[in-house]
Amino acid sequence: MALTPDDVVLWRHGWLVVNQTIATxxxxxxxxxxxxxxxxxxxxxxESPSLWWQSLEIVVIAMRDQIRxxxxxxxxxxxxxxxTLFLFLASAALLTIVPGYVSPSSSLSTTTALALAVFLAVPxxxxxxxxFRRYLGHFVEPVPLLLPFHILSEVTRTVALAVRLxxxxxxxxxxxxxxxxxxxxxxxxxxxxxGLVIGFVQAYIFAMLATVYVAAAGRVTEGGP
Amino acid sequence: MNEHGWVAVxxxxxxxxxxxxxxxxxxxxxxxxxxxxxxxxxxxPDESATITRVLFIGLAMVESIAIYCxxxxxxxxxxxxxxxxxx
Numbered sequence: 001m002a003l004t005p006d007d008v009v010l011w012r013h014g015w016l017v018v019n020q021t022i023a024t025x026x027x028x029x030x031x032x033x034x035x036x037x038x039x040x041x042x043x044x045x046x047e048s049p050s051l052w053w054q055s056l057e058i059v060v061i062a063m064r065d066q067i068r069x070x071x072x073x074x075x076x077x078x079x080x081x082x083x084t085l086f087l088f089l090a091s092a093a094l095l096t097i098v099p100g101y102v103s104p105s106s107s108l109s110t111t112t113a114l115a116l117a118v119f120l121a122v123p124x125x126x127x128x129x130x131x132f133r134r135y136l137g138h139f140v141e142p143v144p145l146l147l148p149f150h151i152l153s154e155v156t157r158t159v160a161l162a163v164r165l166x167x168x169x170x171x172x173x174x175x176x177x178x179x180x181x182x183x184x185x186x187x188x189x190x191x192x193x194x195g196l197v198i199g200f201v202q203a204y205i206f207a208m209l210a211t212v213y214v215a216a217a218g219r220v221t222e223g224g225p
Numbered sequence: 226m227n228e229h230g231w232v233a234v235x236x237x238x239x240x241x242x243x244x245x246x247x248x249x250x251x252x253x254x255x256x257x258x259x260x261x262x263x264x265x266x267x268x269x270p271d272e273s274a275t276i277t278r279v280l281f282i283g284l285a286m287v288e289s290i291a292i293y294c295x296x297x298x299x300x301x302x303x304x305x306x307x308x309x310x311x312x
Contacts, residue, residue, distance in 0.1 A: 163292060163296055164285065164289045167293070170295075170299065201281065202285075208278070208281070209282065209285065
């Protein structure tokens with residue numbers, strides 16, 4: 001039993017190995033890029049927007065409102081990164097309905113890469129939101145004695161972000177595997193439906209936690225020492 | 226029973242214990258969180274969007290403890306470093 005899609009090697013040439021995780025990740029990236037390019041190309045300013053336009057607008061406005069509610073303004077500046085995280089993970093979860101597809105988030109490599117991207121984005125976007133001095137200032141807040149703990153928490157929450165997403169995706173595929181062996185045909189379908197919901201909730205949580213981290217890094221400090 | 230057998234026994238028993246004991250705390254915590262959130266929504270239905278968002282983020286935090294236990298149980302059973310040469 002393959003624990004992660006990393007073990008499924010599709011193509012190998014010398015040191016270059018393409019496993020299932022890389023292939024599906026690039027597939028999703030291509031799908032999202034070509035899909036949005038092809039869809040937005042047909043958008044023109046006319047009286048009645050098309051169905052696709054309205055559907056995409058719902059998604060984009062929902063993401064913008066969520067970012068705005070956390071306190072990041074203007075939300076459009078943070079949308080490219082935080083929105084892409086959600087769109088990538090949500091489509092990775094949604095594509096589970098395709099037979100033979102294994103979500104790239106059930107590989108620790110993918111989730112670690114995303115968590116590292118969040119780890120790097122927090123200082124960059126956080127200093128954009130509140131200034132670089134303010135970002136550095138939140139490390140020595142409320143007392144400079146807590147500096148090591150702030151640095152430690154930066155690292156541990158990145159690990160937690162990666163392992164949480166990986167564990168959720170892994171547990172879903174494990175439960176489906178166990179259900180297939182003891183009660184095939186009907187119960188795996190129910191578990192897959194549950195997994196679809198869990199995948200979406202995890203995509204939302206991952207993007208939301210990244211948003212909260214960025215907002216915390218750029219937070220305006222009132223009445224500090 | 227040889228050494229590999231004992232490693233297998235210890236790993237499997239520990240994996241079960243990890244999952245079973247490790248799920249108690251997060252389960253109680255999630256129950257408390259959801260109960261409080263439901264009460265808060267019942268008292269202030271207008272704030273349900275904010276309450277739901279905070280609930281989801283909090284549940285993710287609480288749940289990650291159980292997820293760590295699950296990952297460690299999986300490592301013990303499927304990717305045990307002390308069980309390199311499987312007979």
